[in-house]
Every structure is written in C-alpha cells, then in structure tokens.
Amino acid sequence: xxxxxxxxxxxxxxxxxxxxxxxxxxxxxxxxxxxxxxxxxxxxxxxxxxxxxxxxxxxxxxxxxxxxxxxxxxxxxxxxxxxxxxxxxxxxxxxxxxxxxxxxxxxxxxxxxxxxxxxxxxxxxxxxxxxxxxxxxxxxxxxxxxxxxxxxxxxxxxxxxxxxxxxxxxxxxxxxxxxxxxxxxxxxxxxxxxxxxxxxxxxxxxxxxxxxxxxxxxxxxxxxxxxxxxxxxxxxxxxxxxxxxxxxxxxxxxxxxxxxxxxxxxxxxxxxxxxxxxx
Amino acid sequence: xxxxxxxxxxxxxxxxxxxxxxxxxxxxxxxxxxxxxxxxxxxxxxxxxxxxxxxxxxxxxxxxxxxxxxxxxxxxxxxxxxxxxxxxxxxxxxxxxxxxxxxxxxxxxxxxxxxxxxxxxxxxxxxxxxxxxxxxxxxxxxxxxxxxxxxxxxxxxxxxxxxxxxxxxxxxxxxxxx
Numbered sequence: 001x002x003x004x005x006x007x008x009x010x011x012x013x014x015x016x017x018x019x020x021x022x023x024x025x026x027x028x029x030x031x032x033x034x035x036x037x038x039x040x041x042x043x044x045x046x047x048x049x050x051x052x053x054x055x056x057x058x059x060x061x062x063x064x065x066x067x068x069x070x071x072x073x074x075x076x077x078x079x080x081x082x083x084x085x086x087x088x089x090x091x092x093x094x095x096x097x098x099x100x101x102x103x104x105x106x107x108x109x110x111x112x113x114x115x116x117x118x119x120x121x122x123x124x125x126x127x128x129x130x131x132x133x134x135x136x137x138x139x140x141x142x143x144x145x146x147x148x149x150x151x152x153x154x155x156x157x158x159x160x161x162x163x164x165x166x167x168x169x170x171x172x173x174x175x176x177x178x179x180x181x182x183x184x185x186x187x188x189x190x191x192x193x194x195x196x197x198x199x200x201x202x203x204x205x206x207x208x209x210x211x212x213x214x215x216x217x218x219x220x221x222x223x224x225x226x227x228x229x230x231x232x233x234x235x236x237x238x239x240x241x242x243x244x245x246x247x248x249x250x251x252x253x254x255x256x257x258x259x260x261x262x263x264x265x266x267x268x269x270x271x272x273x274x275x276x277x278x279x
Numbered sequence: 280x281x282x283x284x285x286x287x288x289x290x291x292x293x294x295x296x297x298x299x300x301x302x303x304x305x306x307x308x309x310x311x312x313x314x315x316x317x318x319x320x321x322x323x324x325x326x327x328x329x330x331x332x333x334x335x336x337x338x339x340x341x342x343x344x345x346x347x348x349x350x351x352x353x354x355x356x357x358x359x360x361x362x363x364x365x366x367x368x369x370x371x372x373x374x375x376x377x378x379x380x381x382x383x384x385x386x387x388x389x390x391x392x393x394x395x396x397x398x399x400x401x402x403x404x405x406x407x408x409x410x411x412x413x414x415x416x417x418x419x420x421x422x423x424x425x426x427x428x429x430x431x432x433x434x435x436x437x438x439x440x441x442x443x444x445x446x447x448x449x450x451x452x453x454x455x456x457x
Contacts, residue, residue, distance in 0.1 A: 060430030075444045080453035083446040084327035085376050095439045177426050210374045211453055258360050263338050266456040
C-alpha cells in the first residue's frame with residue numbers, strides 16, 4: 001500500500017502520457033479520414049467520368065427513348081430504391097433504351113439502362129424494381145471497376161481509378177478511352193463473373209424486401225426470359241449472364257435459407273401498366 | 280560492507296512490486312486503448328433516407344422505429360440478412376445493406392460537389408475539349424490505329440441527366456401499394 005502511494009506520481013505520469021497519446025491517435029484517425037475522403041471525392045468524380053464515357057457508348061449503340069412519362073416513372077422507382085440502399089455519394093440515372101432487345105445495363109458512377117423490350121416483357125412494378133435493383137447492386141459493389149482491376153498498389157479499389165484515369169495528357173485520355181471500351185465490351189460481350197451476377201441477384205432480392213416488393217415476381221421475370229434466349233432478342237443477355245436455371249436456383253435457395261417464402265410483397269400491377277402502356 | 284540477507288530480499292521484493300505496478304498501469308492503459316478501437320469498428324451509420332428498425336430478425340416482425348439518414352448505430356450482431364443494432368435507446372434488427380461505416384455528412388458534401396459540377400458549364404467544357412482532342416487526332420493513336428471502334432451519343436446522355444429525380448418524392452412514391 002505504501003508502495004502504491006509512493007509511486008502514485010508515476011501512475012499519474014503514465015496515465016497522462018497514455019491519454020495524450022490516445023488524443024494524438026484520435027487526431028491522426030480524423031486526419032486519415034479526411035485524406036481518405038479527399039481521395040474518395042476524386043475517385044467518385046473519376047468513376048462518374050468513367051461511367052459517362054461507358055454510358056455514351058451504350059447510347060451510341062442503342063438510341064435513348066425520350067418518353068418522359070415512362071422515364072420519370074422508372075426514375076422514381078429506381079431513385080426510391082437507391083435513396084435507401086445505394087451509395088449516398090452518387091446520383092443515379094435511369095434511362096430506357098429504344099430497342100426490342102431484352103436486357104438491362106449498369107455503367108459505373110450511377111448510370112442504369114433498361115431496354116424497351118425488357119419493359120414490355122414485365123407485368124408489374126415488382127419486376128421492374130427487381131431488375132433496377134440488380135443493376136444498382138452492380139454499381140454498389142463496383143463489379144465492373146473490380147473486374148477491370150482498377151486498383152492501386154495499396155489494393156484500395158477506388159483510389160486506383162483516380163490514379164489511372166486522372167491524367168490530363170493525351171495518352172491518359174487514350175488510356176481512359178481504352179478502359180471505356182473494355183467496360184463496354186464487358187457489358188456487351190464478355191459479361192461479369194457468375195459470382196458477381198449471383199451476388200447482384202441476391203442483393204436485388206434484399207432490396208426488394210427492404211422496399212416491400214414481391215420477391216417471386218422477379219423470379220418469374222427471369223423465367224419469362226427463357227423463350228427469348230434462343231431467339232435473337234436476348235442474345236446479349238444470354239452471352240453475358242449465367243443460365244436462367246442457375247440464377248433461379250440461386251434465388252430459390254436464398255429465399256428458403258432466409259425463410260422468406262411467406263413474405264407477401266406488393267406488385268403494383270396497375271400503376272406499372274398505366275405508366276408503360278405507351279411502350 | 281555487505282547487505283544482510285533480509286535487506287536483499289526486501290530490495291528484491293520492492294523492485295518486483297515496482298515492476299508489477301508499472302505493468303498494471305501499462306495493461307490498464309492498453310485496455311483503454313483497445314476498447315476505444317473496438318467501439319470504432321462497430322460504429323455504423325444509416326445510409327438510406329429511412330431505415331425500418333424491427334423488434335426481431337424477421338420481415339413480419341413489428342416496426343420499432345424508423346432511423347433517419349446519418350444516424351449513428353452500434354452493430355451488435357449479424358445473422359443472415361439481418362443485423363442487430365443499438366441506436367440510442369432503441370435496440371433492434373435492420374435488413375442488411377442499410378448501413379455504412381463512413382459518416383454520411385462527409386458523403387453529402389461529395390454529392391454537393393457532384394451537383395455543382397453538373398450545374399456549371401465547366402464539366403461539359405472539359406468534355407468538349409476531350410472530344411475535340413480525340414477529333415483532331417481523327418480517333419487514331421500515334422500508330423495510326425483507331426482509338427475506339429464504338430460510337431458515342433453524349434447528347435442523349437445529357438438529356439437523361441436533366442431528368443428530375445427527387446429522393447424524398449421517390450421514397451414516398453415507393454411506399455404506395457395497390
């Protein structure tokens with residue numbers, strides 16, 4: 001006891017030392033945080049720039065449908081989902097491609113497209129929400145950016161984008177153009193990995209749950225694609241995605257595993273028909 | 280003169296106690312340090328405009344409250360697609376995908392910058408400069424190879440970017456059920 005009292009000053013010294021060091025650590029953490037966000041801002045801007053380039057190519061292949069009624073409707077559904085579950089630093093755009101082909105695309109940075117052919121195949125709002133949520137998940141998880149391996153030495157995915165695409169020189173512009181082409185080819189020809197697609201499908205179901213939409217409708221939509229896969233109408237989709245059976249089973253397993261069979265979500269069939277009847 | 284056996288033992292014990300008390304202080308401070316870093320690890324923020332906190336880890340479970348964007352929560356447990364969190368006095372379950380580990384106020388500033396970029400003519404100007412450079416080069420690189428075989432349509436993209444999208448209106452629109 002005497003000893004403790006004798007060395008009390010020492011205890012105080014150590015205590016104050018450690019308090020001081022933890023304050024310094026906190027300060028350091030905050031600074032690192034700001035540095036991270038400064039990087040993140042640059043990365044987000046680059047990702048948007050990159051995504052714009054890819055989107056411009058998508059719109060170079062398929063004309064955009066300038067039908068404000070259906071576009072505003074789809075934008076509301078998509079924005080409603082992304083406001084809850086997307087990346088808060090992004091603004092998402094939802095466009096309709098004027099083609100009979102059946103497909104949907106997501107370019108990095110928040111650009112999502114669904115074809116008129118796909119919309120005509122859908123019966124209700126839950127199916128539309130499911131397709132948009134699937135594409136949102138690709139952007140959320142940065143699947144394209146990851147597959148293009150836009151990462152820096154420290155393996156952080158995003159800070160790589162700014163480094164790779166940040167230069168102002170002509171060679172940097174050419175590099176950006178090449179990367180845009182690679183991303184475009186990935187969307188039109190090669191597709192993402194089977195795992196990424198399975199992941200996006202599951203995340204889509206989670207988003208449907210969170211927003212109260214019927215889950216089975218999305219599975220039904222996938223099934224309804226089947227007859228079009230052999231015909232030319234969904235050629236790109238079948239080339240770039242795993243088989244419908246694989247995707248369907250993946251989602252059925254997810255529903256059973258999480259005990260979601262009895263979930264009764266909304267379908268909003270009438271509202272969907274009213275807003276897409278003109279297509 | 281040599282120390283008696285007893286004094287030597289006393290000295291040794293004194294030193295030992297000194298060392299032990301030093302270690303005790305060290306350990307105490309270290310534990311303080313590590314506990315704060317654990318707390319930082321489990322701290323999360325609500326990223327959506329309104330996240331439903333439920334009493335149990337089931338979609339049929341009753342709603343406790345709605346947490347607004349940016350609310351700080353402590354992540355307690357993860358079970359399948361459900362995450363147990365503590366938000367102020369409330370404790371309940373959220374669906375996966377509603378949380379982020381970055382504070383939202385900082386993300387909002389990013390959003391603000393993005394909008395200002397879109398609003399100003401600077402962005403488009405830069406884009407035009409970019410297309411001009413490619414145009415002058417005739418879409419070929421130094422070896423005379425075509426840079427991109429694909430067509431682009433930036434006008435269509437700009438039309439799309441002008442379409443309105445209000446987050447709150449959209450979230451409200453989504454709550455409708457026939």
